[in-house]
Amino acid sequence: MRPAIAVFAVAAVAQWFLPLSGIWQHERVLSRGTLVRIECAAPDPYDPLRGRYLAVRPAQSSVSEPEGFPRGGGRVPVWATLEAGDAGLARIKSVSLEPVSGPTVIPLTARSWGTINGTDVIGLEWPFDRLYLKERLAPDADKLVAERRRDGKKTVAEIRLLDGQAVLTDILLDGVSIRELAKQQGK
Numbered sequence: 001m002r003p004a005i006a007v008f009a010v011a012a013v014a015q016w017f018l019p020l021s022g023i024w025q026h027e028r029v030l031s032r033g034t035l036v037r038i039e040c041a042a043p044d045p046y047d048p049l050r051g052r053y054l055a056v057r058p059a060q061s062s063v064s065e066p067e068g069f070p071r072g073g074g075r076v077p078v079w080a081t082l083e084a085g086d087a088g089l090a091r092i093k094s095v096s097l098e099p100v101s102g103p104t105v106i107p108l109t110a111r112s113w114g115t116i117n118g119t120d121v122i123g124l125e126w127p128f129d130r131l132y133l134k135e136r137l138a139p140d141a142d143k144l145v146a147e148r149r150r151d152g153k154k155t156v157a158e159i160r161l162l163d164g165q166a167v168l169t170d171i172l173l174d175g176v177s178i179r180e181l182a183k184q185q186g187k
Contacts, residue, residue: 029167033160034103036082036090037172040157041149053130054141054171054178056157062113065120066095071112078110079164080124089156095122099164106159106166128159128168133179140182141171148173 039059063080070076076097082104083093090104109125133141145155156172171178 025165026167029160029162029165030169033162033165033167036104036159036161037088037156038082038090038159039154040171041155053132053138054145055130056128056168056171058126058157060092060124062121062123063092063095065112065122066097068097069110069112069120069122075109075111075125078108078122078124080106080108082106089154101164104161105164106161107164127166131168131171131178133182137179137182140185141178144173144178144181144185145171
């Protein structure tokens with residue numbers, strides 16, 4: 001009977017440990033991570049199971065193929081080093097097939113895209129793709145993003161990077177949080 005109690009105790013601890021360690025890691029990246037801003041698109045889809053969110057698609061979705069990139073399809077893990085560019089927005093400086101470290105390194109998934117203007121190119125999948133908002137704010141946020149994009153203004157994703165992990169923290173329009181702008185518009 002005692003082994004059953006021990007197994008139950010281990011299962012109960014594991015049941016709480018795994019989600020709590022994920023939350024701890026997320027909060028650690030938010031509090032200690034390097035702040036990076038990248039240009040993105042953020043339309044507002046609706047998913048009945050996940051609710052409303054802004055889909056985040058970084059503008060830089062492809063780069064020149066690094067040497068040694070495997071051909072033949074499939075997804076390949078890569079590590080991208082970001083650097084600040086125009087108006088403080090980060091761009092990919094380099095892509096490595098081997099793990100690298102640094103305050104602005106982000107793990108991505110890549111796949112072969114083909115050749116553009118004589119250069120072999122890979123497509124990139126970023127480790128985040130949506131920013132969840134309160135249900136009542138999402139429609140206003142969607143309108144704001146659509147208006148700003150029609151006016152030719154940039155949508156910027158704010159992310160934090162730490163030890164190979166990335167957390168999307170906000171979407172900015174003209175340097176102001178989409179949450180704040182949507183609250184003001186909803187009043």
